[in-house]
Amino acid sequence: MRFGIVTDYFGIKTSLKDSLKLIARAGYKDVEIPGGHLIRDISAPPSASQMRKTFGGVKKLIADLGLTVWQVHGPYGANDLVATSEKERQKNIDVYKRWADCALFFGAKALIIHIGGRNDHCDTKDVRVIRDKNIDSLSQVASTIGNGGLKLALENLPSRCMEVPAAFNIFGNRISDLKELVKAISPAKTGICLDVGHANVEAIDIPLAIKEAGRDLTATHIQENNGVYDMHMFPFSLRARYSKVDWFAIFKAFKDINYPHPLIGECANTGGELPLDLACLYLKNQGRLIAAAMASA
Numbered sequence: 001m002r003f004g005i006v007t008d009y010f011g012i013k014t015s016l017k018d019s020l021k022l023i024a025r026a027g028y029k030d031v032e033i034p035g036g037h038l039i040r041d042i043s044a045p046p047s048a049s050q051m052r053k054t055f056g057g058v059k060k061l062i063a064d065l066g067l068t069v070w071q072v073h074g075p076y077g078a079n080d081l082v083a084t085s086e087k088e089r090q091k092n093i094d095v096y097k098r099w100a101d102c103a104l105f106f107g108a109k110a111l112i113i114h115i116g117g118r119n120d121h122c123d124t125k126d127v128r129v130i131r132d133k134n135i136d137s138l139s140q141v142a143s144t145i146g147n148g149g150l151k152l153a154l155e156n157l158p159s160r161c162m163e164v165p166a167a168f169n170i171f172g173n174r175i176s177d178l179k180e181l182v183k184a185i186s187p188a189k190t191g192i193c194l195d196v197g198h199a200n201v202e203a204i205d206i207p208l209a210i211k212e213a214g215r216d217l218t219a220t221h222i223q224e225n226n227g228v229y230d231m232h233m234f235p236f237s238l239r240a241r242y243s244k245v246d247w248f249a250i251f252k253a254f255k256d257i258n259y260p261h262p263l264i265g266e267c268a269n270t271g272g273e274l275p276l277d278l279a280c281l282y283l284k285n286q287g288r289l290i291a292a293a294m295a296s297a
């Protein structure tokens, strides 16, 4: 079992190319590229031909550094797949199709998706409407991704947000919600991204959630928090009295289900705040700590 990292770990101001070099220097092999690290306006992702033109060099650098892009992250809460009107929803579906092309370009296994229905981005509060519109929107995106192994990875989202109180989801907080969507859309083309920090905010039994997701688990966001704020810290950053996350039980659960991909840290607690050399050293040593914990779990 390996541990990888998001490329914006160093903060968004460190370019994607510089970040990739630093991540390789820290001894990592596996990454997620967040959409915002590819393009400033995540609502206007590049077309497939623009990708080849603009990011051919990045793709070559990734290969030269021996890195693998397992996950590309779509546009977070923007471009809601439920939306406030059908016209807007259709526009947002087209944006997601482009993000799927980006994920295909990098050979990723998963495009991470925040499902539609965020409280501040759609009018309806009817869970059935939110579910059905997500199924329709995601089926349209799934129809364009081919059979090359890319999956749309639906992320469990928190039902409350301390940082931005209006930005929460009333559906998609539980693995059972996401399994319902996967089954309805296409188990071959969709899966689940387990965000451990979000699950902790929901007070979910995380080892049990891993087993519940089982074969549908196709991407991960490994991150630590105190159960209140969505802190995106490295595992073991908090004392047990502040953290309810049992990382040893979690790593064991991933082993028990034979999870086939590296675990990806969505950790950015030094994001742009430490000098790059120090941030790189921190990343390297956190990686070693987590590898040792994984081995002993």
Ligand SMILES: [Mn+2]
Pocket: 155, 195, 221, 266
């Ligand atoms: Mn996440």
